[in-house]
Amino acid sequence: xxxxxxxIRAKLESGARISDAEALxxxxxPDLLGIGELAAQANRRRNGDKVYFNLNRHINYTxxxxxxxxxxxxxxxxxxxxxxxLALNDILAKAGAAAAAGATELHMVGGLHPELPFDFYLxxxxxxRADCPQLHIKAFTAVxxxxxxxxxxxxxxxxxxxxxxxxxxxxxxxxxxxxxARVREKICPEKISGERWLEVTEKVHRAGLKTNAxxxxxxxxxxxxxxxxxxxxxxxxDRTGGFQAFIPLAFQPDNTRVPGAxxxxxxxxxxxLAISRIYLDNFRHIKAYWVMxxxxxxQVALAFGVNDLxxxxxxxxxxxxxxxxxPQALSREQLCAxxxxxxxxxxxxxxxxxxxxQF
Numbered sequence: 001x002x003x004x005x006x007x008i009r010a011k012l013e014s015g016a017r018i019s020d021a022e023a024l025x026x027x028x029x030p031d032l033l034g035i036g037e038l039a040a041q042a043n044r045r046r047n048g049d050k051v052y053f054n055l056n057r058h059i060n061y062t063x064x065x066x067x068x069x070x071x072x073x074x075x076x077x078x079x080x081x082x083x084x085x086l087a088l089n090d091i092l093a094k095a096g097a098a099a100a101a102g103a104t105e106l107h108m109v110g111g112l113h114p115e116l117p118f119d120f121y122l123x124x125x126x127x128x129r130a131d132c133p134q135l136h137i138k139a140f141t142a143v144x145x146x147x148x149x150x151x152x153x154x155x156x157x158x159x160x161x162x163x164x165x166x167x168x169x170x171x172x173x174x175x176x177x178x179x180x181a182r183v184r185e186k187i188c189p190e191k192i193s194g195e196r197w198l199e200v201t202e203k204v205h206r207a208g209l210k211t212n213a214x215x216x217x218x219x220x221x222x223x224x225x226x227x228x229x230x231x232x233x234x235x236x237x238d239r240t241g242g243f244q245a246f247i248p249l250a251f252q253p254d255n256t257r258v259p260g261a262x263x264x265x266x267x268x269x270x271x272x273l274a275i276s277r278i279y280l281d282n283f284r285h286i287k288a289y290w291v292m293x294x295x296x297x298x299q300v301a302l303a304f305g306v307n308d309l310x311x312x313x314x315x316x317x318x319x320x321x322x323x324x325x326x327p328q329a330l331s332r333e334q335l336c337a338x339x340x341x342x343x344x345x346x347x348x349x350x351x352x353x354x355x356x357x358q359f
Contacts, residue, residue, distance in 0.1 A: 001029055001031060001034075004022065004025050004026075005034050005038065007022070008022060009038060009041070012038065012042050012045070012278070015281075018278060018279055018281075020228075020231050023227045023230065023275055023278070024223055024224060024227050026271075026275045026278065027223035027227065027271065027275060028223060032267055032270060032271055035271055035274045035304075036274050036303060036304040036305070038274070039273070039275070039277040039278050039304050039305025040303060040305055042277050042278050042305055043277055043286070043305040043306070047284070047285075048345075049343075049345045050344070050358075051309060051339045051342075051344040051345065051346060052285065052307060052308045052309070052348075052349045052353065053308070053309045053310065053311050053312075053332075053336075053339070053346065053347075053349070054104060054105055054310075054311040054312075054349050054350060055101070055103045055104055055311055055312050055348070056098075056103055056104070056105040056106070056138075056310075056311035056312055056314070057095070057097075057098035057103045057105070057106055057312070057313070057314045058107045058108075058314060059091060059095070059106060059107070059108045060109060060110050061086045061091055061108060061110040061124070062084065062085040062086065062110040062111050062113050062116070063076045063082070063083060063084060063111050064076055064077070064078060064083050064084075064085060064111050064113045064114060065077075065111030065113070066112045066114050066147075066190075067111075067112055067188070067190040067191055069187060069190065069191055070186070070187055070188070070258050072188075076111070078114070085113065085116070088124060088127060091124060091127075091128065092127055092128065095131060095132045095135060096131060098135065098314065099132040099134055099135055103314075104134070104135065104136060104350050104351065104356070105135065105137075105138055105311070105350070106132075106136070106138065106139070107138050107139070107172055107313075108124075108137065108138070108139035108140070109139065109140060109141055109144065109174055112144065112147045117151070118148050118151050118152045118159075121140075121163070121166075122162060122163070122166040125137060125139070125166035125167035125168055126166045126167055128167060129166070129167035136169045136170070136350060136352070137167050137169045137170075138169060138170045138171065138351055139163075139171065139172070140163070140168070140171055140172075141171065141173070141174040141175035142171070142175050142176075142196075142197045142200040143174075143175035143191060143192055144175075145160065145171075145200050145204065146196060146200050156199075156200055156203045157207065160203060160204055160209070161207065164207060164208075164209065169351065170209055170210045170211060170244075170352070171201075171204055171209060171212070172211070172212055172214075173201075173211050173212030173213045173214045173243075173247065174214050175191065176194070176197050176213060176214045176216070176229070177191070177194075177214075177216045178217070178219075178221045178225050178226070178229055179194025179195075179197070179228060179229045179232055180194065180221065180225040180228055180229070182225075183219075183220060183221045183225055186258070187216075187219055187220065187258055194232070198232060198236055201213075201236065201242075202236060202239065202240055202242075204242070205236075205240035205241070205242025205243075206240065206242075209242070210242055210243075210244050211242060211243060211244070212243065212244055212245045212287070213233050213243045213246050213247070213283075214247045214248070214249050215247075215248050215249065215276075216251055217248055217249070217250065217251060217264065217268075218250055218251035218261075218262060218263055218264030218268060219251045219253075219262070220258060220262075227279075230275075233246065233280065233283075234280055234281075234283075237280075237283060238282060241282075243283055244283075244284070245283065245284075245285035245286065245287045245308055246276055246283045246286055246287065247289050247310075248269075248272045248273055248276055248289075249292055250264040250269050250289075250293050251263060266297050266300075269293055269301070270297065270300060270301060270304045273286060273288060273301050273305060274304040274305045276305070277304070285307055285308045285353065286305055286306050286308065287306065287308040287309070287310055288301040288302070288309055288310075289310050290309055290310060290330070291313060295338065298338070299338050299339075299341070299342050300342075302342040302343075302344050309338065309339065311330075312329055312330055312332065312335070313329055314329040332348065336359045345358060345359070346358070346359040347359070
């Protein structure tokens with residue numbers, strides 16, 4: 001194990017890439033602090049002591065979904081109690097309140113609604129852009145883009161072009177889950193394949209839009225599945241350079257329907273974040289999504305290769321419906337305090353990682 005760490009440290013210092021076998025060996029290693037030290041080294045070379053956050057607002061416009069993924073506690077059918085679809089006026093009211101509070105980004109995703117036409121989404125984007133031109137609209141997953149193509153009979157490229165024209169600025173990167181087909185068959189058999197997610201995302205990058213990338217971990221996948229997931233993302237990033245940040249999402253087992261799901265402990269969360277930083281040498285940013293990790297683990301993650309804490313969020317539904325116990329929102333002051341107490345420098349950014357102010 002000492003030899004493994006020495007080899008990886010030398011690769012980090014020389015700018016060489018670690019192999020899939022080395023990443024798997026790190027996942028199997030019990031030396032959390034040693035892995036964290038390597039990740040901190042990799043992050044320091046890329047980002048120094050800066051930790052980014054933004055002022056953002058989540059809007060989940062509908063929880064109605066034609067898919068009923070077993071890992072998801074958010075999706076509803078039309079007959080289910082608690083199903084909803086926001087009216088355009090309600091969406092605009094939430095966007096306006098976010099803009100008035102100083103937000104720079106709207107994060108908008110929803111279920112695959114069985115009846116809403118594609119024009120609804122175009123109208124939603126255009127109306128938000130007209131009412132709140134200062135807000136960057138980060139919206140839709142590759143799963144939603146594929147669904148819109150099915151609804152309209154258009155190509156993915158045509159769908160992306162229309163959404164971009166209406167006001168889409170970037171995409172958040174959800175829906176990736178775990179790419180391995182064996183795992184997807186257990187947790188989301190109705191969802192598009194991992195290969196299709198990568199294909200759609202590549203088309204989004206080719207259209208000039210940036211996205212994030214995610215990985216849902218801690219359910220029924222194995223370490224080898226995580227490494228495979230990271231490897232496919234690294235290869236796509238080599239081709240397009242379109243990913244901004246990687247976000248490992250800690251699975252929330254409450255209120256979901258995945259038999260044998262294990263959930264995520266603090267050690268596993270920190271190890272996964274750290275190895276992601278070490279392995280994804282062509283991603284600048286690794287994000288600790290505090291909504292699913294909890295505030296304490298997210299803060300500790302800043303010593304394990306993480307350089308982004310997401311943002312203020314405000315009214316997150318998907319993770320909380322699955323049992324997340326984190327707050328519904330954080331203020332700029334709270335985020336800055338978390339970062340400072342970890343010995344790092346808070347930097348407010350916009351969606352495209354342009355620095356707005358340093359604290």
